[in-house]
Amino acid sequence: MIPTTAPLAAIGSAADAGGAAFGVARFALAAAGLLYVLYVLLLVVLTLCAHRVHR
Template identity: 60%
Template sequence: MTPATTSFVTQAVDAGGLAFGVARLALAVAGLLWVLYVVTVVALVLAVHWRSR
């Protein structure tokens, strides 16, 4: 490999690692939002049920 090819491959690997990190972060945020949504829905259902008694 030439130095230019090695540099290109290194940059591609770095970009792939960055993209993977961003994707993991996005999935973590989506998971937290999903948990927050479920907890909110359960709390609202319980509040309506408790209030209707």
């Protein structure tokens, strides 16, 4: 007789792995978005500084 908890445990662990992968992907997208915002802000600050020094 095959125990019924083995397939359920496999499905549960696969769902946990998928949830973890989704969490990592979401964190990576958030980090990339934050870096992009910092990059744009740095460009704006450097542009303003360059205009101020040039005057």
